[in-house]
Amino acid sequence: xxxxxxxxxxxxxxxxxxxxxxxxxxxxxxxxxxxxxxxxxxxxxxxxxxxxxxxxxxxxxxxxxxxxxxxxxxxxxxxxxxxxxxxxxxxxxxxxxxxxxxxxxxxxxxxxxxxxxxxxxxxxxxxxxxxxxxxxxxxxxxxxxxxxxxxxxxxxxxxxxxxxxxxxxxxxxxxxxxxxxxxxxxxxxxxxxxxxxxxxxxxxxxxxxxxxxxxxxxxxxxxxx
Amino acid sequence: xxxxxxxxxxxxxxxxxxxxxxxxxxxxxxxxxxxxxxxxxxxxxxxxxxxxxxxxxxxxxxxxxxxxxxxxxxxxxxxxxxxxxxxxxxxxxxxxxxxxxxxxxxxxxxxxxxxxxxxxxxxxxxxxxxxxxxxxxxxxxxxxxxxxxxxxxxxxxxxxxxxxxxxxxxxxxxxxxxxxxxxxxxxxxxxxxxxxxxxxxxxxxxxxxxxxxxxxxxxxxxxxxxxxxxxxxxxxxxxxxxxxxxxxxxxxxxxxxxxxxxxxxxxxxxxxxxxxxxxxxxxxxxxxxxxxx
Amino acid sequence: xxxxxxxxxxxxxxxxxxxxxxxxxxxxxxxxxxxxxxxxxxxxxxxxxxxxxxxxxxxxxxxxxxxxxxxxxxxxxxxxxxxxxxxxxxxxxxxxxxxxxxxxxxxxxxxxxxxxxxxxxxxxxxxxxxxxxxxxxxxxxxxxxxxxxxxxxxxxxxxxxxxxxxxxxxxxxxxxxxxxxxxxxxxxxxxxxxxxxxxxxxxxxxxxxxxxxxxxxxxxxxxxxxxxxxxxxxxxxxxxxxxxxxxxxxxxxxxxxxxxxxxxxxxxxxxxxxxxxxxxxxxxxxxxxxxxxxxxxxxxxxxxxxxxxxxxxxxxxxxxxxxxxxxxxxxxxxxxxxxxxxxxxxxxxxxxxxxxxxxxxxxxxxxxxxxxxxxxxxxxxxxxxxxxxxxxxxxxxxxxxxxxxxxxxxxxxxxxxx
Numbered sequence: 001x002x003x004x005x006x007x008x009x010x011x012x013x014x015x016x017x018x019x020x021x022x023x024x025x026x027x028x029x030x031x032x033x034x035x036x037x038x039x040x041x042x043x044x045x046x047x048x049x050x051x052x053x054x055x056x057x058x059x060x061x062x063x064x065x066x067x068x069x070x071x072x073x074x075x076x077x078x079x080x081x082x083x084x085x086x087x088x089x090x091x092x093x094x095x096x097x098x099x100x101x102x103x104x105x106x107x108x109x110x111x112x113x114x115x116x117x118x119x120x121x122x123x124x125x126x127x128x129x130x131x132x133x134x135x136x137x138x139x140x141x142x143x144x145x146x147x148x149x150x151x152x153x154x155x156x157x158x159x160x161x162x163x164x165x166x167x168x169x170x171x172x173x174x175x176x177x178x179x180x181x182x183x184x185x186x187x188x189x190x191x192x193x194x195x196x197x198x199x200x201x202x203x204x205x206x207x208x209x210x211x212x213x214x215x216x217x218x219x220x221x222x223x224x225x
Numbered sequence: 226x227x228x229x230x231x232x233x234x235x236x237x238x239x240x241x242x243x244x245x246x247x248x249x250x251x252x253x254x255x256x257x258x259x260x261x262x263x264x265x266x267x268x269x270x271x272x273x274x275x276x277x278x279x280x281x282x283x284x285x286x287x288x289x290x291x292x293x294x295x296x297x298x299x300x301x302x303x304x305x306x307x308x309x310x311x312x313x314x315x316x317x318x319x320x321x322x323x324x325x326x327x328x329x330x331x332x333x334x335x336x337x338x339x340x341x342x343x344x345x346x347x348x349x350x351x352x353x354x355x356x357x358x359x360x361x362x363x364x365x366x367x368x369x370x371x372x373x374x375x376x377x378x379x380x381x382x383x384x385x386x387x388x389x390x391x392x393x394x395x396x397x398x399x400x401x402x403x404x405x406x407x408x409x410x411x412x413x414x415x416x417x418x419x420x421x422x423x424x425x426x427x428x429x430x431x432x433x434x435x436x437x438x439x440x441x442x443x444x445x446x447x448x449x450x451x452x453x454x455x456x457x458x459x460x461x462x463x464x465x466x467x468x469x470x471x472x473x474x475x476x477x478x479x480x481x482x483x484x485x486x487x488x489x490x491x492x493x494x495x496x497x498x499x500x501x502x503x504x505x506x507x508x509x510x511x512x513x514x515x516x517x518x
Numbered sequence: 519x520x521x522x523x524x525x526x527x528x529x530x531x532x533x534x535x536x537x538x539x540x541x542x543x544x545x546x547x548x549x550x551x552x553x554x555x556x557x558x559x560x561x562x563x564x565x566x567x568x569x570x571x572x573x574x575x576x577x578x579x580x581x582x583x584x585x586x587x588x589x590x591x592x593x594x595x596x597x598x599x600x601x602x603x604x605x606x607x608x609x610x611x612x613x614x615x616x617x618x619x620x621x622x623x624x625x626x627x628x629x630x631x632x633x634x635x636x637x638x639x640x641x642x643x644x645x646x647x648x649x650x651x652x653x654x655x656x657x658x659x660x661x662x663x664x665x666x667x668x669x670x671x672x673x674x675x676x677x678x679x680x681x682x683x684x685x686x687x688x689x690x691x692x693x694x695x696x697x698x699x700x701x702x703x704x705x706x707x708x709x710x711x712x713x714x715x716x717x718x719x720x721x722x723x724x725x726x727x728x729x730x731x732x733x734x735x736x737x738x739x740x741x742x743x744x745x746x747x748x749x750x751x752x753x754x755x756x757x758x759x760x761x762x763x764x765x766x767x768x769x770x771x772x773x774x775x776x777x778x779x780x781x782x783x784x785x786x787x788x789x790x791x792x793x794x795x796x797x798x799x800x801x802x803x804x805x806x807x808x809x810x811x812x813x814x815x816x817x818x819x820x821x822x823x824x825x826x827x828x829x830x831x832x833x834x835x836x837x838x839x840x841x842x843x844x845x846x847x848x849x850x851x852x853x854x855x856x857x858x859x860x861x862x863x864x865x866x867x868x869x870x871x872x873x874x875x876x877x878x879x880x881x882x883x884x885x886x887x888x889x890x891x892x893x894x895x896x897x898x899x900x901x902x903x904x905x906x907x908x909x910x911x912x913x914x915x916x917x918x919x920x921x922x923x924x925x926x927x928x929x930x931x932x933x934x935x936x
Contacts, residue, residue, distance in 0.1 A: 086399070307898060322893075325892075328832055328886050328889060328890025331883075340879075456702070488713040488717050
């Protein structure tokens, strides 16, 4: 297992939103995280990437305890989050936003980052066309692509995606989501996908979990009727 | 017409100093969302240290190299000891602490050095060169413009072309994404402070030899003038700070030059600041509406 | 803030924007407002009476003090009383309205100069009384007429009005802006006093003006004495200022200010005119500074631009913060501090055996250093408490915001979700 979560508690202002989450994510798998609003899906992702400090439970990534690792160091370990909403730095250009993803590398000539950026341009052709443009000029869909692209430049082992389809037109949603199984094949990427669009998520996921009231209620394969 | 040309060049020379100082204010504003009211006091303290050393060895040139280091150290010290404790939204309290620092710094300087003006000699002549019968400017002012321009270009290159600059920009404008990308926003904030107060100290070394000299309150006027320049250019805009600094330098020189009364300068600054606030408070180059926070 | 017992006023569309209409002057005037829940069941008429009683008591205590104190301290006492008016107004501005002014000494200067010019104008117009024969006066040989007593309230009022007007201009320029703009503008204004006095020739620059203030009424004689009489006048003037302030703070303006300070958006949604409220707070504080400046000029019979420099503005700020930015009692403690520290350091330094140069440097700068240090320490200590309380009460405790990091920084916590 790449990621093992046991009994995770986390929340805001003294009230726990996650109340004992158990989750296992293998390497190279797409796991859909479903559930109603407020159930704790986003809270789970934010705790996994370090923006939220858990109040109880354990997180083990690649065999090592993650709970005390500060958020700045998690990208180095191989965890990348694509937040919902503001996922890009408005003032920077597309190219600079992508380069952000690779800054954690001690790579003076930036060779590996440049290679990763080139791959992202191949994946997301609109970004390639706009590489010199400041991010605040991009459309909603392009910003979503840019946010995902930045996370991919970090070459993570685990990608945390928070509602990537939100506010996007269906063709774009399909394009983005079908990427994920491809990345699983080519890069061995594990993906934790929080999605409201259940049908689309289940279409590409290997397994799914449902978060209810701060716990994982069910887990199963993505067979959809 | 002669007078106009002379005042214009002179105005650009003093404007160059305001541009550098204004840029230093904008750097801290972008990184920490406060205007550092202690910037003037820190820069004058650095200038005092540089001058003390320089009178024994190295002169103004050594001082020019030393002051920014002292200024940066003081700024980083202030940020790490006092301001960091305040937390993110305490803008009013941060200003109050900065003002307390101003009081302490200026008082200590007064006790150690006294309140009298200590003249700072210019490294090259400050006599006006007359070229073909036209008064232009002095070698020193040309040096000031050259150094100021180099500083601005260096800072611009740092931010636009280097990995550190990318980190600094990300940390200033999108802290969460920066942290997710492995950037230590805390360290970037400290670096921004050091950079800014170092720049302010540079500005002090450039401008003080042209005035009456060193005194604990010598940079108060520069601070408020540079503040006016940042309001004119937009607090968020480094380019606005530079252009605003030049513009303010010109306006002040015209205002005081034609009337030949140096007392008019603070009045002109106040008038200019009022005018900008009433007409276009978000500044000329600011990207968004005037911040309500 | 509209607390639970006043919920009828807080909610809903009946709080229209016509807050400052003439029938709602916000000065706590009149029992007819008590029915609208504007205070505890006793109603505002009683508040006014109570405050007036308190003010009278304060004056009485002050008069007593003016006899109890040694005559060498009388001037310091008067100075304290004069500054208290300014500090009280500034406390309302900073503590209640959350706005920072670094130029309040400049507003005192406006009041002082306006008072001086008015006083001298009235004197030159001939509104004088001749000194009574046979009264013991130090300079009886110089039997100059003195200004008529009623000229003083007029000139003080002129000072207040001038300060109100200038304060209005400054406040309007930054009314809609949050952040450092008002602080910067007031700083720019404060730095203008000395140059302006030189440029505007009737103000006579650094040498200042001699002001023809009325002398003590003849009947009082040596039992009172000129200095003590002036202290009493200062007491009454400051008491009037404090009375007005207290009523304002208890009334609508105070409630609006607290609402705006605590949650601007919610206040606006309740129909409170945010910008206008903040302008009013500044203008009121400017008026108190104007009175303080006028009174100070009266005490010294001169106005010098050097009185009203940046240092004084900063000292006033120290007084507010040390006093807790809270009520009038805190303002009194803070003012006492900023008046006492310079006096104390002068005496301490005088007792030291150092050369005259060093002694002068110390005496001149030590108060500034001490008060600045006090400002930093108190500001950090108090605010850490505030931050700790906030964190405990309902802010995002689990959120790893920037401020709570061990690495720490003063950065906005972008992660906070609403």
